[in-house]
C-alpha cells in the first residue's frame with residue numbers, strides 16, 4: 393500500500409511537476425524603443441515582439457515572462473525607464489497544464505482513428521521521423537528522406553527531398569523550408585509536415601510538385617524540442633554544452649548562429665541570454681544541417697522560409713542594419729503575395745500579416761538564417777512568424793488545422809511566384 397502511494401505520487405509528480413518552475417510566472421506586455429526592447433533580450437525571456445505599427449502605444453512591444461523573483465525588480469526598471477507595462481497572463485504553469493491535458497485527450501482520439509498523422513495534435517521527434525520514413529516508403533518515386541546527421545545529443549536529424557525528377561533536373565527551382573529551430577515553437581513542425589502532405593499525399597497543386605524541387609526540414613532542433621516536451625515547455629535553444637558557462641546555461645540560439653554579422657551584438661554574446669549566438673558561427677550541428685542543405689543547391693534555391701512562432705509576420709533582410717538588399721522590392725512583393733493568401737483564410741481574431749524589413753519592423757538582429765541565406769545568394773528569404781492568437785507558443789491543438797491550412801495557402805502562393813519568375 394505504501395509503495396502504491398509512493399508510486400502514485402511519483403506519477404503525479406511527473407505530470408504536475410514538469411511545469412512547476414513556471415508556478416506564479418506572469419506575462420507582461422512592455423513597450424519601448426527598439427533599442428530598449430532589444431536590450432531586454434539579454435536578461436529576460438521575451439516570447440515575442442509586436443511591431444510599433446501594430447501596437448497601441450506606438451512603440452515596439454515585447455511580451456515578457458517574469459518569475460515572482462524577477463517581478464519587482466523589472467517592474468521598477470520599466471517604470472524608471474518610462475516603459476508602459478501591462479499584465480497579460482497570471483500563472484503560466486496553470487496554462488501549461490491546460491495545454492498538456494488537451495494534447496493528451498486529442499492524442500487518444502487520434503490513435504483511435506488509426507490515421508498516421510492528424511492536424512489536431514503535436515508529435516514528438518521519434519513520431520515525426522517515423523512519419524517521414526513512412527512517406528518515403530509509400531512514395532519512393534517522389535520522396536527521399538535524408539539522414540542529415542546527428543544533433544548535439546545524438547538524435548537523427550532528417551529532412552525530405554520532394555522531387556518528380558530525383559533532384560537531377562537542374563532547371564528546376566528549389567524551395568527550402570525549416571521548422572522548429574526554436575524548440576518551443578511547437579506549431580511549426582505541423583506546418584512543415586502539412587506542406588509535405590499537400591505536395592505528396594494530397595497532390596493538391598500538382599504544378600508545384602512537378603515544377604519545383606522541395607527540401608523540408610520539419611524538426612531542425614530535435615534536442616531542444618524534446619527538452620521542451622519533457623522538461624521545460626519554454627525552452628528555445630539547442631542543448632549543446634560546448635561553450636563557456638554551458639553548465640549553468642546550456643544551448644545556443646540556432647537563429648543567431650549563422651555566419652552573417654555573427655559576433656557583432658553584445659547581448660547575443662551572453663551564454664545565458666535566450667539569443668546566445670554560440671561560441672562561433674555554425675557551432676551547432678543543427679544549424680550546419682541547414683547551411684549545408686542551402687549550399688548544396690545554391691544556384692537554384694529560389695525561396696527559403698524559416699518557420700517560427702509567433703506574431704503573423706514575414707520578415708526579410710537585412711536584420712543587421714535595416715537597409716534593404718538590392719532586390720528589396722521583389723522581396724516585399726513576394727512576401728505580400730504570401731501574406732495576402734494567408735490573410736484571406738485567417739480567423740477573424742487573427743492580426744493581419746505584416747511584411748517588412750526585420751530591423752525596421754522590430755529591432756536589429758545578427759546571425760539569422762534569413763540574412764545569411766540572402767547574403768549567400770538565395771533571392772527570396774524570410775522568417776515567417778506564424779499565429780499564436782492569444783496563446784503564444786501554447787497554441788491549443790484545435791487551432792493546428794487552421795494554421796497549417798492557411799499557411800499552406802501562403803507557401804503555395806510563394807511557390808507560384810517562384811515558378812512565374814523563374
Ligand SMILES: *[C@@H]1O[C@H](CO)[C@@H](O)[C@H](O)[C@H]1NC(C)=O
Pocket residue numbers: 710712713714715
Ligand atoms: C547592411 O548590411 C548588409 C548585409 O551585410 C550590407 O550588404 C550593407 O552594405 C549594409 N548597409 C549599410 C548601410 O551598412
